[in-house]
Amino acid sequence: MNIINALFQDLNVFYISNNEKFSITNPLYTQTNNSEILTWYNYQTKQYFYTYDEYYSWVVNNLQYSLAIDNKVLIQMYYVQKEKNITQASLSFLPHPDLLMSYFRFDMDTISCKDYYHNSYHANFGYRSDDIRFSLNRFPHPSEFLRFVLFLLGYEEFKAFNRKRFFEDLNSLGEQYSHNFDFTLT
Numbered sequence: 275m276n277i278i279n280a281l282f283q284d285l286n287v288f289y290i291s292n293n294e295k296f297s298i299t300n301p302l303y304t305q306t307n308n309s310e311i312l313t314w315y316n317y318q319t320k321q322y323f324y325t326y327d328e329y330y331s332w333v334v335n336n337l338q339y340s341l342a343i344d345n346k347v348l349i350q351m352y353y354v355q356k357e358k359n360i361t362q363a364s365l366s367f368l369p370h371p372d373l374l375m376s377y378f379r380f381d382m383d384t385i386s387c388k389d390y391y392h393n394s395y396h397a398n399f400g401y402r403s404d405d406i407r408f409s410l411n412r413f414p415h416p417s418e419f420l421r422f423v424l425f426l427l428g429y430e431e432f433k434a435f436n437r438k439r440f441f442e443d444l445n446s447l448g449e450q451y452s453h454n455f456d457f458t459l460t
Contacts, residue, residue: 278309278355284439285312285351285416289341292420296343296429303340303351312353312416314340326401327371339368346370349423351416353382360441361385365419367426375426377401382413382441395441415439 282305289301302314318338323329330348333339339348350366363382369375378399395410414422418439424430 276309276355277358277360278305278312278353281312281353281360281415285340285420288417288420292424296424297345298341298343298420299345300337300342301340302337310355312351314338314350314352317352322402326377329401330368330371333368343423343427346373347375347423347427349420351419359384363413365414365416367423380410380413380419412440415441 282303285303289298289303292298293301303312304315305312314337316337318336321329321332323332333348333350338350340351341349343349346369348368350364350368352362352364353360354362360382361384364379365381366377366379368377376399378397380395380397382395384394395413397408397410399408414435418435421430421432421435425432
């Protein structure tokens with residue numbers, strides 16, 4: 275099984291096991307025909323808008339998300355496999371503009387990475403914050419990202435993430451960084 279198929283199965287099992295419990299709806303996630311990309315139906319290149327409200331409306335109106343949680347939060351999941359490795363990924367948390375929460379995105383880019391400035395795994399907090407990156411020591415599979423989101427929403431409590439559902443850490447990649455966010459793993 276290739277990596278995209280495994281990630282798709284990870285997401286699908288999480289959705290089937292938790293959709294009723296956490297009001298996870300509108301599963302629009304899919305794989306491309308060649309199984310090299312995990313994305314959502316009718317994926318369109320990300321559009322940039324002046325305000326987050328405009329971007330959120332565009333996402334809703336054009337169904338540019340993987341799934342919704344409680345009709346308050348949209349989740350975008352995008353992974354790209356080249357040969358036998360995931361080279362790019364983006365996991366986005368899009369809260370409804372009326373909520374007192376902020377957009378954030380976890381990105382993976384093993385092609386354009388640069389020590390210290392643009393690590394392979396990083397997080398952006400706030401819409402239009404591409405120049406402010408915080409290194410992530412590990413990059414999650416879909417289920418662990420969703421567990422993190424459910425924790426932030428106050429829907430689920432847990433003490434640690436599943437080590438098997440993360441990609442290798444930045445130290446294993448040999449990257450240099452000055453700071454990072456890490457996840458407690460079991």
